Amino acid sequence: MNETTEDGNSTYNFKVENNETESYNESNLISKCELPILIIKKHLQEQNGMKYRDFAQYRRYCTRKLHRLRSLLNLKCGRNKFQKSYLESAKEYKDPKHFLILILLIERCWSFGNELGSIENTSKTKVNNRNRLHGIRKLKKGCKIVDFLVENAQNQCTSRTIVEIKAYQSYILGNYYLKCSNWECAVSELKKSIDIYQQLKLDVSSLISDRKNIFSVLNIPLLSKPECTKIYDNHISELVPLIRLSLYHCKRLGIVIPNDQIVDQFQGSTFGESNSNKKIVYNNNEYSVPASIFEMPLVELEESYSKIKGLIPLDETIKAPNYPNETIIDYYSETLMCSSLLSSKINDEITNITANTGLSPLSGGSSEDWRVFELYVREFNLLVSIERDMILLLQLMEYFSKPEHQINQIFNEKSDKICTNLNIHKKQISRSPEEGVRVCDLLNFSISEINSSNSLDSNILKLTVLITHTVGNCRSMFLSHFYGRNGKFQEAYLLCDLVRSRSEIKEMDYQKIVRDKNGYVERIIFLIKIINNILSNMVHDSFNIYLCCIVDRESSQPKIEWSERNIHDILNNETLKPHLMPIPVKPIMFDVAFDFIVPPNILNKMRKNGIVNKIFSKASQKLGIFK
Numbered sequence: 001m002n003e004t005t006e007d008g009n010s011t012y013n014f015k016v017e018n019n020e021t022e023s024y025n026e027s028n029l030i031s032k033c034e035l036p037i038l039i040i041k042k043h044l045q046e047q048n049g050m051k052y053r054d055f056a057q058y059r060r061y062c063t064r065k066l067h068r069l070r071s072l073l074n075l076k077c078g079r080n081k082f083q084k085s086y087l088e089s090a091k092e093y094k095d096p097k098h099f100l101i102l103i104l105l106i107e108r109c110w111s112f113g114n115e116l117g118s119i120e121n122t123s124k125t126k127v128n129n130r131n132r133l134h135g136i137r138k139l140k141k142g143c144k145i146v147d148f149l150v151e152n153a154q155n156q157c158t159s160r161t162i163v164e165i166k167a168y169q170s171y172i173l174g175n176y177y178l179k180c181s182n183w184e185c186a187v188s189e190l191k192k193s194i195d196i197y198q199q200l201k202l203d204v205s206s207l208i209s210d211r212k213n214i215f216s217v218l219n220i221p222l223l224s225k226p227e228c229t230k231i232y233d234n235h236i237s238e239l240v241p242l243i244r245l246s247l248y249h250c251k252r253l254g255i256v257i258p259n260d261q262i263v264d265q266f267q268g269s270t271f272g273e274s275n276s277n278k279k280i281v282y283n284n285n286e287y288s289v290p291a292s293i294f295e296m297p298l299v300e301l302e303e304s305y306s307k308i309k310g311l312i313p314l315d316e317t318i319k320a321p322n323y324p325n326e327t328i329i330d331y332y333s334e335t336l337m338c339s340s341l342l343s344s345k346i347n348d349e350i351t352n353i354t355a356n357t358g359l360s361p362l363s364g365g366s367s368e369d370w371r372v373f374e375l376y377v378r379e380f381n382l383l384v385s386i387e388r389d390m391i392l393l394l395q396l397m398e399y400f401s402k403p404e405h406q407i408n409q410i411f412n413e414k415s416d417k418i419c420t421n422l423n424i425h426k427k428q429i430s431r432s433p434e435e436g437v438r439v440c441d442l443l444n445f446s447i448s449e450i451n452s453s454n455s456l457d458s459n460i461l462k463l464t465v466l467i468t469h470t471v472g473n474c475r476s477m478f479l480s481h482f483y484g485r486n487g488k489f490q491e492a493y494l495l496c497d498l499v500r501s502r503s504e505i506k507e508m509d510y511q512k513i514v515r516d517k518n519g520y521v522e523r524i525i526f527l528i529k530i531i532n533n534i535l536s537n538m539v540h541d542s543f544n545i546y547l548c549c550i551v552d553r554e555s556s557q558p559k560i561e562w563s564e565r566n567i568h569d570i571l572n573n574e575t576l577k578p579h580l581m582p583i584p585v586k587p588i589m590f591d592v593a594f595d596f597i598v599p600p601n602i603l604n605k606m607r608k609n610g611i612v613n614k615i616f617s618k619a620s621q622k623l624g625i626f627k
Contacts, residue, residue, distance in 0.1 A: 033096045033153075035161045037103060037168050038197070042231050043220050044107070055115035062108035069101050099157070100218075102149045106172060109142030113179065132179070139176040146172050160200070167196035174242065183246040184255050190243050194236055201232035202296055226341070229296050236293075282376050283458065290361065290369045291349060297342040301377075304335040305384065305520070312391070314523040325392060332388040339381035346374055378453060379460060383520045386446050386467065389439055390527040393474060396436045397534045400481060401541075433485065436478035443471045463521060470528050473499045473535055477542065484546055489553065493546040499539045504532065 049057030069075075073095075116135035120128065146169045153165050170193035177186035204225055223231075250257055278289045278298065289295060311331050312323070323331075350370070354360045361370045447464050480495035 033099060033157045033161060035096060035099055035103075035153075035157060035164070036228075037161075037164050038200075038235055039223065039228060039231055040100075040103065040218060040220070041107065041168075042235065043218065050111075053118070055111045055118060059108055059111040059115060062104045062111065066101060066104050066108070069097055069104070073097055073101075075101075099149065099153065102145055102152075106142045106145050106149070106168075109138045109145070110172065110175065113138040113142070113175070117179065136176070136179045139172070139179055142172050143169075143176050163196060164200060167193045167200065170196070171239070174239075178242060178246065181249070183249040183253070184257065186246045187243055187250065187257060190239050190246070194239050194243075197232050197236055198292060201229050201236075202299070204228040204232075226300065226338075229300075233293060280373065280376050282372050287372045287376075288369050290373050293349065294342065294345065294373070297338065297345060301335065301338040301342060301380070304338050308332060308335055309519060309523075314526045322395065322398075323391075325395075328388060328391055332384065335384055336381060336388075339377060339384065342377050343374075343381065346377060375453060379450060380520075382446050382450050383460070383524065386443060387520055387524055387527070389443050389446070390467075390524060390531070393436065393439050393443070393471075394527055394531055394534075396431065396439065396478075397474060397531055397538065399431055400433070400436070400478075401534050401538045433478040433481035437475060437482070440471050440475035440478065443467065444475075447471070459521070463524065466528055467524070469502070470531055470535075473502060474531065477535065477538060480542060480546070484542075484549070489546050489549040493543070493550060496539055496543040496546060499535070500543060504536070 044061070045051075045058060048061040049055070113135040116131045116138070120131045120135075146165075150162075150165055150169055153162050157165070170189045174186050174189035174193060177183075177189060247257070249255075278295050279286045280289065280298075281287075289298065308331055312328070350361055447468055450460060450464055476495045476499050480492040480499075483489075483495070484492035
């Protein structure tokens with residue numbers, strides 16, 4: 001409705017009649033609106049032309065969506081050319097759809113202004129200031145609607161939404177000042193917008209839990225926490241070139257920026273760095289996180305690993321875990337994914353800084369922080385994967401530690417009778433030694449990655465020595481079971497004797513390693529202790545079993561009856577005293593066997609060279625073993 005003042009000028013009443021709002025269902029009204037404006041805006045832009053910088057398509061979508069929302073809310077629009085459309089008063093802003101109308105109005109003005117600017121930039125004819133001024137007027141109109149949005153959001157929206165609206169306001173103002181060539185104000189507003197978005201991305205949990213009211217209207221799918229954080233990071237990276245452009249024109253025109261920190265952050269070789277307060281501990285020293293964009297991924301990485309420690313506790317007071325392999329892999333998948341994403345983000349940031357400044361951050365003044373942070377994330381990934389594989393190895397060792405399983409696999413042809421005598425259920429036996437060999441090879445690969453990374457942490461290097469020793473013994477034991485299952489008892493006996501000859505890890509070796517802040521070193525040491533305890537008993541039993549099998553095969557005496565009573569005597573008392581040692585074992589064989597025996601490959605059986613290296617085959621060809 002139009003009203004006339006004393007001076008004769010007409011004003012517009014923005015109130016809505018009561019009968020128009022009563023038709024709207026009051027059950028949908030909420031006291032506080034939660035509006036993730038950036039996520040809404042980015043989703044609408046990606047789905048409606050902005051993926052290919054088509055401003056016209058996005059502007060047409062905003063117009064269509066405005067008509068639908070106004071019809072849904074029973075809001076009248078002016079049909080006259082000289083009559084503006086009605087906007088709700090502040091008292092009527094109780095539903096997110098009312099705020100969505102203002103957001104779409106702002107986005108339509110923004111897209112129209114950028115569309116006119118792109119036409120002006122790509123035009124082959126003479127530059128027409130009419131399009132430029134028309135685009136400025138559209139952006140100015142968007143700034144007024146943003147002010148109206150900020151005013152009405154004070155009492156109707158949550159505190160986070162109010163802060164995000166202010167960041168959105170600074171973004172629109174920054175674009176307006178860029179069009180007006182007001183470079184100093186553009187730098188100030190865009191920098192303010194970046195600062196707010198960097199704080200908002202640190203906590204996006206409220207966007208995931210309370211967003212059903214507005215997301216269902218726009219058909220926005222459910223987004224995870226990393227996806228929401230990525231949207232904020234991408235938007236911040238889009239604002240950085242605009243600030244750099246404004247700083248360039250300020251320098252060209254001799255305009256002095258009052259805040260020198262802005263120049264230091266977005267110009268020169270220090271681009272990409274920040275005064276991050278987050279610290280990491282590496283090699284008993286504290287280092288700063290080199291850039292603020294790494295803070296949120298690092299927090300997510302630490303939180304996901306803390307969740308693993310709650311699901312799979314590893315402590316001397318708690319029994320070792322016993323979970324299916326799929327469950328263990330699922331527990332660790334999120335942490336390993338977070339560390340991989342953080343590593344790729346570090347590499348991308350180093351590449352971007354090098355391309356923009358011509359100087360790598362690894363060779364600048366803060367190169368130590370970058371180098372240490374890169375090593376820290378890489379070793380975190382490798383050690384967490386080692387912890388996962390050692391849990392799988394522990395479960396395999398517990399499975400094969402029972403001598404009944406070994407005997408059943410050795411005498412596979414007549415296992416029915418032996419299982420009956422030893423009270424074993426054959427259906428329960430389903431795992432193979434090759435699985436353990438593969439797990440050991442994965443662990444050896446992870447250890448080699450740590451050793452090849454030029455690690456600065458002496459504590460990690462000491463830990464890898466213990467892991468290598470334990471994994472080597474476990475691998476030899478699994479190989480001995482593989483040969484024993486195939487009836488090659490001499491090879492199985494030799495590998496068991498190899499493990500017996502190795503020195504055990506003493507308690508003082510564990511005490512040399514300093515416990516870390518995250519806890520993965522302490523958890524790995526706990527796994528090493530349990531595996532070595534199982535291994536010491538397992539070696540003793542396997543050695544006696546294979547020795548007895550060799551004598552039983554070569555002896556002219558009656559065959560041994562594998563009964564429950566007899567196996568107890570063989571394993572514990574060592575009553576069997578052979579007159580002739582099965583193999584003349586030499587100490588040099590132990591090192592050769594450990595270095596050159598490769599895991600059995602079922603798909604490609606190396607018939608010419610066997611499953612051992614040529615060097616070991618040549619050294620042991622007289623004995624006729626490992627063929």
